[in-house]
Amino acid sequence: MRTKDSATTPTTIAVTAPGPPRTAAPAAAGTGATVSGTGTAASRNRAAADPRTRGTLLAGLGVIAFSLTFPSTVWGLESFGPWSLVAVRSTLAALVAGAFLLAGRVPLPERRHWAGLAVVACGVVIGFPILTTLALQTSTTSHAAVVxxxxxxxxxxFAAxxxxxxxSRTFWMAAVSGAVVVLGFTLQQSGGSFSTGDLYLFGALLVCAAGYTEGGRLAAVMPGWQVIGWALVLCLPLTAVASAVSLSVEPVHLTAHGVIGLVWVALGSTFFGLYVWYRGMAAVGIPKASQLQLAQPLLTLFWSVVLLDETLPLAAPVAAVTVLVCIAVTQRAKS
Known part of the structure; x- marks a missing residue:
């Protein structure tokens, strides 16, 4: 299954990319489609639209996976210290990614891609988990949703x-409007104050955006699971040593919540979430895929109520409708 995934990604690019008719014919044959000179305009339009639809669905799955990250981190902190949680999380994800790469006999990336993979590693594998985990020691999940x-x-x-x-201007107006709604909603619920945790959160925002942008660019030339896979493997020597050191220093009190939280942030958020997210960004573009994340804070609030017994703010339904409108506008606007 993984080998097929790696093989089908170039096919999708070949179908959607503009070019002479002779380029599209082999791609269609590779997907089992009937190749002839009598194809209808409707079938050609469906073939062109399908990759973008799939890309939106994949990016949406990534958003759902990411929305569980903060509640899962809070669970993980019940059993592990912040540094242990981040180090073990990345190490487990790297081992799984390495197994997938070995099983698929994936060759090493070209030298020109390693700098981009390093940005992904620093942003989404190391920087974002460390900063948000430190922030969640003092901030609630609803407050952290500002990120x-x-x-x-x-x-x-970053992508621009x-x-x-x-x-387009319409795209930017909808994006800014959605961001203002989410920011205002979150700050209103937290009283509008900023703390050391907020500094961690804003730092996480910057490094993650850089990692998303570079990962989305790389996912256009290699399968998304390989992008995050190689980024994780690149960090493995560092995270393995950090795991050993932090586990020997920070106390560990294993609980069901703690183990589940660790497993999810390692395999659900870090590996699976980034895999489908980068594939989605490669299909629909970085700016449009990123706007799907406007729904993520509200999903995080929902999980916080269900998993952490936090009280759902009364303003949440109004913010949810407004954010969904902004998402719809950004998805229709030309980028």
Missing amino acids: VGLLPLTTAT VRTGRRP
Whole structure:
């Protein structure tokens, strides 16, 4: 299954990329489609639309996985210290990713891609987990949602600078509006105060946006699971040593919640979530995929009520409707 995934990604790019008719024909044959000169315009339009639809669904799955990260981290902190949780989380994810890469006999990335993989590793494998875990020692999950509320706008900005693409004015207006709604909602619920935890959160916002942008760019030239896989493996020597040191220093009190939280942030958020997220970004583009994350803070609030017994703010339904409108606008706007 994994080998097929790796093989089908170039096929998808070949179908959706503009080019002469002779390029599209082999791609269709590779997917089992009937190749002839009599294909209808409707079938061609469906073939072109399917990758974007799949990309939106994959990015949406990534958002759902990410929305569970903060509650799972809170659970994990019941059993592990902050440094132990982050180090063991990354080590477990790296071991799983390495097993997948070995099983698929995936060759090493080209030398020109290693710098980008290092940015992904520093941003989403090391930086974001460390900063958010430290923040969640004093901040609630609803307060920490300010990070993911502002992340789409920050990612779109990083992408515009990195790739040279300029989204439309409508896109930016909807993106800024959604970010303002989420930020205002979160700060209103927390009393509008900023603390040391907030500094950790804003730092996490910046490094994660950089990692998302670079990962989305790399996912256009290699399968998304290989992007996060190689980034995790790149960090393995560091995280393995950090795991051994932190576990010997910080106390460990194993509980069911703690183990479940660790497993989810390692395999659900770090590996599976980033795998589908990068595949989605490669299909629909970094700016549009990033706007799906406007729904993530509200999903996190929902999980906080269900898993952590936090009280759901009364303003949440109003914010949810407004955010969903913003998402709809950004998905329709040209980028």
